[in-house]
Amino acid sequence: MFTGIVTDIGKLIDTRPSTAGRRMTIATSYDTQAIDIGASICCSGACMTVIERGKRDDGKGWFSFDVSPESLDKTTLGTWEAGTPVNLERSLALGGELGGHLVTGHVDGVARLVSRDDEGDASRFTLEAPGELAKFIASKGSVALDGTSLTVNDVDGARFTVMLIPHSLSVTTWGERRAGDRINLEVDLMARYAARLMEFEGQSE
Template identity: 45%
Template sequence: MFTGIVEEVGTVRQIRRGRVSAVLTIEATRILEDIHIGDSICVNGVCLTVVTFDQSGFSADVMHETLDRSSLASLAPGAHVNLERAMAADGRFGGHIVAGHIDGTARILAVEKDDNAIRYTFSAEEALLRYIVDKGSVAIDGISLTVVYAKPDRFQVSVIPHTASVTVLGEKRAGDVVNVENDIIGKYVERLMNGAPAAGAQSNITRAFLTEHGYG
């Protein structure tokens, strides 16, 4: 599990492509201070497993499903990527629950200055937008961000200069594609509301109950 607070920006050193898979080698510094084979690293929002590492970087396998669903397939040597190690049990939870399991991609429609903030507007498919709500949380390339507004065909986030400067978001322009992970809580609530309960199980949670308690 991750928090969406990016620890550093790494650089893609090499991409070894298979028929429908790839191995990424990424140069890094800070995350190498405590890294082991089998560790989970969030790379532009995608949870990858460390298979090898040295003093200057690490390598991770990327399977077919991940390449199909994320923007990792478009990376090239020299590209910058957001990096975050898995959340430590004794660490601060600065963002929101990020699983590193990408739901899909969105395309940047506009990047606009707003005094000391930068507003990013994205277009996305309805399957993603249904879980994005005003003032809710969303992970963009692994960055925990707050939604300014959500409309039927687009959504917008606003970031402070610090976030833009210490992540790859500051390099993004209109037309670029980013990875999106929706708030996992919303997906579980929908599943529980629409799915049949286990045999013998009873639940008092209804749509009316959630609305009454501020979740409508």
């Protein structure tokens, strides 16, 4: 479980085929010696399991994980190449501060960034969700985009807007985002459960 508060911007330094799909290695400023093998790290919204970790000659840490064909198909990870910046968050420790909202790291689909409008030092982003996920996105509700917990401002059909302040733009990959980019989307967990409950109530009538 995660909070959607990005704590490092990593960089993909290697990607190659593996028996599990693809093996990816990310350079990070985390102290990787303090990360257990088998630990979960949210990588731009996708929960990945650490299978190797170490330290590079430049002092930066690195960790590797395998990406299944399903994850490659359902997320943006299949398009990543060496040099791709990645939002990182370590899993939430019991009793830790919940600064964003509860994020599982299970990507529901890929949204399209329609436009970016800079308003002073902040930026307003308009995105389009896959049609089947639009019903889970509500004005003033929460959404995780590339692993970043954000509040939805406005909703118009499958399109919705979020606003990022200068701090968020500087400590995440969002500062470099442009129209046409594909974004990993996880809808709010509570919205999904509420929709499922309403579905069952409708069937019982």
